[in-house]
Amino acid sequence: MFSVSRLTTSMHSLKARLIVSALLLILILMPLIGFGLNDAFKQQVKSASLNELKAYVYAILAVTEVNRDGIFMPEVLLENQFNVIQSGLYAVITTSRTPKEAASNSASFDAKFVEKTDSTATSSHLPPLNQVQRIAWRSSSLLGIEIPKSLPNPVKGQGQFSEVTLNKQPHLIYSFSVSFELPTLDNKDVKQSDNRFPITIHIIKDQTEFQQQVSQFTQQLWRWLMILMGLLLVIQMAWLWWTLKPLSSLETELNAIENGKANQLTHEYPTELQAVAQQLNTLLSTEQNQRKRYRNALSDLAHSLKTPLAVIQSQSDLSAESFEQVSYINRIIGHQLKRAQSAAGSAWHLGVPVVDVSDKLVKNLPKIYCRPLIAIEQTVQRDAIFKGDQADLSEILGNLLDNACKAAKGKVLLSVTHNAQSLIVQVEDDGNGIDKALQAQIFERGIRADSYKMGHGIGLAIVRDLVDSYHGQLSMGQSDLLGGARFTIIFKS
Structure with missing residues (x-):
């Protein structure tokens, strides 16, 4: 059923506004022209009849x-x-x-x-x-x-x-x-x-002859006006399509950039849009260069911090408590650096096929968890796109699959689906799951769930922060299929 909200949404479209304007122009202007011409013809016929009657008057008078x-x-x-x-x-x-x-x-x-x-x-x-x-x-x-x-x-x-x-x-x-x-x-x-x-x-x-002339003219007038209105509608639609074609091309190119299929706008646009396209290309280049420099700087910082920490940890007289604190600092630095390296805030134009990342993880993780052997199955839609950085997606899927392998008894399932509104990622295992008392606290900073053999530690915190940076939703529960834990991530398109 047509709703006011749907009408309001459609009227935000420039194309819809132009179409409605053209329709109103035709539907209002053409009938006004028709009434005007019809009235003018009536007056003309009346004037002709008046002149005819005047001639008869003079003939009688003569x-x-x-x-x-x-x-x-x-x-x-x-x-x-x-x-x-x-x-x-x-x-x-x-x-x-x-x-x-x-x-x-x-x-x-x-x-x-x-x-x-x-x-x-x-x-x-x-x-x-x-x-x-x-x-x-x-x-x-x-x-x-x-x-x-x-x-x-x-x-x-x-x-x-x-x-x-x-x-x-x-x-x-x-x-x-x-x-x-x-x-x-x-x-x-x-x-x-x-x-x-x-x-x-x-x-x-x-008046019979007069009325017949007016009636015939009126019928022919409105018949031709209806034909003209139809032709004008076709011409208007063709004109609108031709006029708005550059905007459609711009939208297509932006979608390609967003999905990672292109890095720049390459089409030739009209003068009014060419400046916008150039500015967008400049913005994209600047953002890519800045992100590259930022990541290089973070890598240099990580490398410079790693050596002093390794020296401190190698001290033989270092107490166990100090060693634990240094290890904790090392983990925090690694976590914060990975979080800072996230491209979520500025990588709106990137797009990564999920299957490219998931295939590598599913192939490599069983080599690590071979005793007991963990079978990782994936159900990933081949056209699913993660609108972000590939390193971030690898971090998210890698940590979730790693934790699932630690907790699983023998099977892990990765499912990725998508629709027009969202990308949905689910990781399930057949382990013992996570205690319900901890499920409400596990995503809080500093909380560690040790119900898994090797625990959900900093990796889960990294996943949570990365998902938050992409404005996604991370939730957990019990797997209906495997009986263990189930982590669900939803990214809005």
Whole structure:
């Protein structure tokens, strides 16, 4: 099951961050582009429809004649869709006069107006849309269609583009208002305003074609955007692989150095990583030279101390107590020198195949412990790597196997396994084991377990200190397989 901790761990990876960033960029940017293009196309189609309706308005306006007898329109319009019943393209002319005008001198004109318009209308009576707006004329394509009670009524000289429901279907409508100047009468009582006749021309078009264009464009747009998103994902993954390839090479080389398969970084890296690679190579060379000088100095110190101690021990008049103390000092110096020589603190880049060391020990130790003959068996995974110094590994395995041979009756078993997290070393024998009362104290400094014939002395202390220097875990118990003691060491990878 996916967990928050797993997500947090993966987000520490530079590769994961780049992949997530690329995905977010694509998944957010592409839909925004899609919505923007789709909206722009809708506006463009609407603009085209508006221009088309405007052209129809001017076409209707060009053939419209108005006098005091009414509005005169051709029986057949040039645009054939206005002549076909329910064709989807309709035209309506409405007139709007204020109630005051409707009640004044224009009353006689209204009667004539209605009489004249009856000849071009689809019914014997054209009902008013409201108190001030009436239908003056409508195209033949509106036969059998109920006109909405309220139509747009823009100010004179202005147009209005909107939507209207006709026959329960959405339609686009463009309304344009104009005013015709009527012929002048000799009657001086007629006001100047009565000589102007305002009308509004409405062009109505079905939205089916508009919606089809938008729908087809939307489908094609998102189809291509999905294809583009897929291509971008492939390109992004290829780009990320190419960009991060030097980091993968650096990781591979570092693993090789850590496992002892290489001593330097040898690949050619980009400019940004080349300086890091050079610094790492300098650090590795410096550390190797320093460790070599340090070990040479320790060897010189050990050699210089060994001779004075040997001279002191060779004195004939040396008391037994003094001789024991000198021997004790000799052991302590040897122990501390071996501990100081450990490369655990600085040998992170070293790697030693365990089998190379274990094979030599298993081959040579039976020659020492031949009476009684001790059989040493090993079960070592051939690819197990000890990430440290070979001398340290030899010291650890040598002391554990040496102690096991001293305590064993006839058999010692060495087992080495590893996984991605740790290296596990176990040494078991078929001896009498170690008293449980001493197991809790045996790793304390100065405690000596004499339950073995030749004892666990300074060798076990060396093992403990070396294991601690590698941040490993050393434990002991009873062997389930052989019945004697069992020492277990775990080194974390």
